[in-house]
Each structure stands twice: as C-alpha cells, then as structure tokens.
Amino acid sequence: MEKDVIIRTENVKKRYVTGEEVLWALKGITLDIYRGEFISIMGPSGSGKSTFFNQIGALDFPTEGRVLFEGQSIFDMTESQQAWFRCNRIGYIFQTFNLIQVMSALQNVTLPMTFQGVSPEEAEKRGIAILEKVGLGHRIHHKPFELSGGQCQRVAVARALANTPSVILADEPTGNLDTKTGTEIIDLLKQLNVESGVTVICSTHDPKMLRSSDRICWMLDGQLDKISTGAEFSLESMKQDTQGR
Ligand SMILES: Nc1ncnc2c1ncn2[C@@H]1O[C@H](COP(=O)(O)OP(=O)(O)O)[C@@H](O)[C@H]1O
Ligand SMILES: [Mg+2]
Numbered sequence: 001m002e003k004d005v006i007i008r009t010e011n012v013k014k015r016y017v018t019g020e021e022v023l024w025a026l027k028g029i030t031l032d033i034y035r036g037e038f039i040s041i042m043g044p045s046g047s048g049k050s051t052f053f054n055q056i057g058a059l060d061f062p063t064e065g066r067v068l069f070e071g072q073s074i075f076d077m078t079e080s081q082q083a084w085f086r087c088n089r090i091g092y093i094f095q096t097f098n099l100i101q102v103m104s105a106l107q108n109v110t111l112p113m114t115f116q117g118v119s120p121e122e123a124e125k126r127g128i129a130i131l132e133k134v135g136l137g138h139r140i141h142h143k144p145f146e147l148s149g150g151q152c153q154r155v156a157v158a159r160a161l162a163n164t165p166s167v168i169l170a171d172e173p174t175g176n177l178d179t180k181t182g183t184e185i186i187d188l189l190k191q192l193n194v195e196s197g198v199t200v201i202c203s204t205h206d207p208k209m210l211r212s213s214d215r216i217c218w219m220l221d222g223q224l225d226k227i228s229t230g231a232e233f234s235l236e237s238m239k240q241d242t243q244g245r
Pocket of ligand 2: 051172
C-alpha cells in the first residue's frame with residue numbers, strides 16, 4: 001500500500017545573512033513525512049533542526065525549495081490560509097515551553113481555541129479534558145511558576161493539542177528537562193501518536209529519546225545525513241552496550 005505523505009519538503013534551503021556573513025543553515029533537504037508516524041530529527045546543536053522546524057511549521061519560509069502540506073505549498077497559501085494552518089493543523093511545542101506566565105494551565109490551553117472562535121464554556125470543557133489526558137487534571141488552575149518543568153511541558157503539550165492538529169512539531173521538547181521527566185514527555189507524545197494517530201515530528205540531540213521513533217532523520221551541518229528506524233537504532237545501541245561491558 002502506498003504510504004500517505006502528509007508533509008513533503010523538496011530541496012529546502014535556508015540562507016541567513018548577518019552583516020557580511022552568509023550562512024546556509026539548510027542545504028537542500030528532501031524528506032517525505034507520513035501521516036501518523038513518529039519521526040525524530042536528530043542532530044548536534046547548530047545542525048539546523050530548529051531552522052528546519054520553522055520551515056515545516058510555516059513560522060518561516062525557505063530561501064529555496066518548497067514545503068508541501070497534503071500536497072499544497074504552504075508558501076503559496078494566502079496569509080489568512082497560513083494563519084489558519086498554523087492555528088489548526090500544527091501544534092507547536094518548544095524547548096522553553098513558551099507558556100503565558102500570568103495565565104493558568106487551563107487558560108493557556110483554551111487560548112488557541114478562543115482564537116478559533118470556540119465559546120468559553122466549550123473551550124473550558126475541552127481544555128479540562130485535554131489536561132486530564134496529559135495527566136494534569138489536578139493542576140488546571142495552577143500558573144506556570146507553580147508547576148515543575150515537566151508539568152509546564154505537559155501544559156504545552158495540552159496547548160498543542162487544543163485545536164486537534166494533524167501534526168505536532170516538538171522542537172527539543174526535553175531539552176530543559178532531566179532525563180526521567182524528558183522520557184515521560186516523549187512517552188506522552190508517543191501515547192498521543194498511537195492513540196489518536198497525530199503525526200509527531202520531534203527534534204532532539206539526546207540519543208536516549210530515539211527508541212520511540214518510527215524513523216530517525218540524522219541531520220548534520222544543514223543536511224540530511226541518513227535515515228534509520230527506531231528499531232535499528234535500539235539494536236545498535238544494545239550492541240554498543242554489550243561491547244562496552
Ligand atoms: N535567525 C538566524 N540568523 C542567523 N543565523 C541563524 C539564525 N537562526 C539560526 N542560525 C544559525 O543557523 C545554524 C542552524 O541553527 P539552528 O537551526 O538553530 O540549529 P539547531 O536547532 O540544530 O541547534 C546555526 O549555525 C545558527 O547559528
Ligand atoms: Mg534548535
């Protein structure tokens with residue numbers, strides 16, 4: 001059976017110009033991402049992961065090449081289509097959580113629904129259900145400063161789910177968390193991926209986070225170095241563990 005491509009990047013290049021300096025942060029990335037998969041973008045700091053995420057999520061546009069969402073070029077959408085796309089089709093999760101500090105967990109989660117025109121009563125009902133799903137039913141009225149890092153990231157995951165997106169883009173979601181909490185967040189994303197079929201694209205530079213992935217894209221210096229599967233990776237790291245002993 002032909003796999004269903006949800007996002008296709010075609011020879012995506014990104015150039016940054018800072019004063020005299022010209023840097024090609026992405027040097028031509030061609031990648032098909034399939035609906036329902038859990039895909040990790042792995043690479044050292046500075047390899048272009050965030051830049052790539054920004055292109056996929058329409059937060060920025062390539063210098064060359066195209067990003068297609070369900071076959072449609074995001075760049076060629078009208079501005080209002082792009083805004084609708086960002087609000088409804090993609091859920092964003094960032095390393096630093098990016099929550100609104102003066103709002104409760106529940107208000108952070110219902111805000112994107114309000115932008116979409118959902119009534120306050122309905123938004124609250126849905127917001128509570130999502131917070132329960134991410135294990136925060138007992139913390140809905142807490143503000144970010146009253147929550148741990150892991151709990152803040154759970155709120156961010158809940159917010160990303162607010163408008164039932166097709167894709168969750170998580171840029172180093174565990175970068176500010178300890179290993180145990182980080183693993184819990186990855187497990188949560190994996191659970192959502194399996195249960196609701198949402199496509200998850202997750203960047204990391206922690207190899208321990210890769211075992212949940214269907215596929216791993218290894219980035220190096222703005223290029224896609226290789227693609228492997230989570231199973232291949234687990235096998236390899238098991239071999240290395242035994243050799244190391
Ligand atoms: N807005 C920007 N202007 C200029 N250079 C940038 C900008 N954003 C990122 N870069 C550079 O592009 C490269 C890739 O950065 P980034 O995508 O943030 O990598 P990663 O997320 O893998 O750490 C780095 O060399 C970084 O310094
Ligand atoms: Mg980054």
